[in-house]
Amino acid sequence: MLLSRRGLIGLPFVLRGSTYLVERRRAAVMRGLRFLIDVARNPVHFEDYATDLMFCFYGLAEATSNEEMRRVCWEVGRERAAYWRGKVPVVPAGAGPVTVSDLVYGCLSADGLGFPNPAMKEELARRAAGMSAVQFLGFDPLREGPPADIPKKCKRCKKWSVRGSRQCFQCKGKLTMMSRYDVFFEAMLTAYFGERYGIRLGASFGDVMRWVPSLRPYVWKGRKLDAAFYSVAYTVTHIVYVSNDYDLRRLRREDFPAEFDFLAGNLRRCIAGKDPETLGEFVDSLLVLGMEESDGLIREGMDYLLAHQNADGSWGDARDRDMYNRYHTTWTGVGALMEYKWG
Ligand SMILES: [Zn+2]
Known part of the structure; x- marks a missing residue:
């Protein structure tokens, strides 16, 4: 027999894939993952960054070609998604656009990891339909490109003033503007995760992305x-x-x-x-x-x-x-x- 069973299985992985310092990289990746797992399993940190941490494990599990990494990310991701679904079973009563966007981000990962909540998805879609592009994205990409006159949060009193303000409405402190790139960045991610999950968050992904050439x-x-x-x-x-x-x-x-x-x-x-x-x-x-x-x-x-x-x-x-x-x-x-x- 010219090819052993091991050879047959191993061949495709020899012919494609990483070529540079592969073993050292694998070891470093697994050490990095263990740090990420400790953060995700810490109840305080998970409370603060639940939706992002779920997407971290979900996204890595989907993208990796390494079976061990996929298994670890999948197991931890599923465990965290189940825990999150238990902690956040419904859309909170006064959820504004920021909360709705964040819940969509979390639900995308939780669904992908095998823990859907169809009633919550329906409720998120209903709430999102009642909110505008400006509420979700800061501007309406059907009307204009990412603007340069959205003020940052006041450094002194931490309040947000309305678009175009040069002075804080609360403390009259001088405001600095968000860059067009920052405005676009936030809008792009909001529209992207909404569309990927199937809920429009103020505009379609394409509506936002058509402004890329302007950047x-x-x-x-x-x-x-x-x-x-x-x-x-x-x-x-x-x-x-x-x-x-x-x-x-x-x-x-x-x-x-x-x-x-x-x-x-x-x-x-x-x-x-x-x-x-x-x-x-x-x-x-x-x-x-x-x-x-x-x-x-x-x-x-x-x-x-x-x-x-x-x-x-x-x-x-x-x-x-x-x-x-x-x-x-x-x-x-x-x-x-x-x-x-x-x-
Ligand atoms: Zn202020």
């Missing part, structure tokens, strides 16, 4: 990684994520030339700025757009992440008290080093 080219002139850089960078990486349902498929580079150029042109800045969170997003986004693991940029990014994982399996500042930063940076580290079905 190109992605220009950033700073030297240090500042807020303006992050506004552009996260918009670009998430245009990639919503275009392939969070790493489920490769995308054609020719459809995203401006995004590719920005990512390739700035990856080294993330390394120089010691920012594993953004670096992680750049690596998987470039792979999705067809950059090979043999490319020097991808290898530099992976080398940095492999060399800077914390002892507890996380990435980023291990002393940071903000748990969102801790788990999100770890999530993007896992995303950069894991093996994908399209790999």
